[in-house]
Amino acid sequence: MDTREFKSTLYNQLAKVTKALSNPHRLEILDLLAQGSFSVEYISEHANIPVASTSQHLQVLKKAGLVDTTREGKYIFYQLYSEQVLETWRVLRQLGFSRNHEINELLDDYRKRKDQLNLISSEELLQKLKNNEVYLIDVRPEEEYRMGHIKQADSLPYKQLKERMQELSNDRDIVTYCRGPLCLMADEAVSLMKKKGLNAYRLENGFADWLAEEKPVETMNK
Amino acid sequence: MDTREFKSTLYNQLAKVTKALSNPHRLEILDLLAQGSFSVEYISEHANIPVASTSQHLQVLKKAGLVDTTREGKYIFYQLYSEQVLETWRVLRQLGFSRNHEINELLDDYRKRKDQLNLISSEELLQKLKNNEVYLIDVRPEEEYRMGHIKQADSLPYKQLKERMQELSNDRDIVTYCRGPLCLMADEAVSLMKKKGLNAYRLENGFADWLAEEKPVETMNK
């Protein structure tokens, strides 16, 4: 094999990984898996992709070595292969944000329309939690909350929010969070809460980033 | 726009960036641009891609916001858009290495066949340079050397190595380096030098990584 041929092979191998990352559905899946381990069915529902298609996308990710599987009974759970994959996804997402003006406009518009740009940074949140100034609400589905959540957070899944709104008191500010900056459930939750006269904010990033910053978390035993 | 639609748009936007990264030629171009700013012609030659094709790949990268251009006379120079792009490429390359066993085998094989696995880390190199224990040879094309090189390095482009071999003395060890870990000129150079009885090593990574580690460099004024 001469040098040129060798180089081609090499960049072809590298492109196997980047090709796996080149599809919007697979990015959404990756973003979801940044939260933990989920079944194909769960991923399919939450990313709104037909099951067969989801399965195929997951296999592409697996062949590229980005995700891994564990079988539990009739379910097959997918998870990110390593910390390094998570880190790479974070770096890529960051680049996407900064290099693509449209994304930022999109997010800003969305939040503006929802009349809420009340973002709070993780540092601020930590401070306020320490002083007991806020209620912290995890709006992700309960499965995800159980697998790990920010310390002191209570679970109130977005789907149940409307019915359980009365559980919230307005004697303190409320901070919501979900998976990451692209997870919109927290935004929707803030929007609903404000309508009810509550003082609500959303954590700027989300649980995945909180984890990455090595801030305090808790897990629930089943 | 409802939430689902919004999410699709968002991941589609993000995928614009990853799509641009999903082609082996474009990765090789990016790896080259990690060294500095080059003309289309130069990139075309060094990555062994027809000019028209190179131009088109470069435009894909440009549309994705990964590279930028400056016109100088009849040449158009392409460069990475920002530090962040370089950093992302490094992280991706790293992931590729660790997640793709074939790449590592490929590199090992290549070097084994060349009978040289004498890699030296940047820390070691710094130490040895301080003690004047080694000659440091930059084997990249002279253009790249002029744009910036490791402090104390002399230029001896790989292409001229055979004819200028006698300029090298064997009273000290020799360390070669080129662009990055995937740049094979340094390996080829070590191989040639060893045949001539010189004691040669290659820097594990290359100039781009040296830069990223903020180690001492020099530039030449034209």
Add this chain to the structure above:
DNA sequence: ACGACATTCAATAAAATAGTTGAGTGTTTA
């Protein structure tokens, strides 16, 4: 202003990727 040169553009054909459907595998539950 003309020819030489670097780059881009447009059009086409070939190849790779994605979504859809229905059948097939493996595991649990009754």
Add this chain to the structure above:
DNA sequence: TAAACACTCAACTATTTTATTGAATGTCGT
């Protein structure tokens, strides 16, 4: 052991990406 369920596979079509070719654009030197 059969039915139910979660997932995967295979085959097909539609779409997107890629390489190639030759013409077009823009800049420099004379």
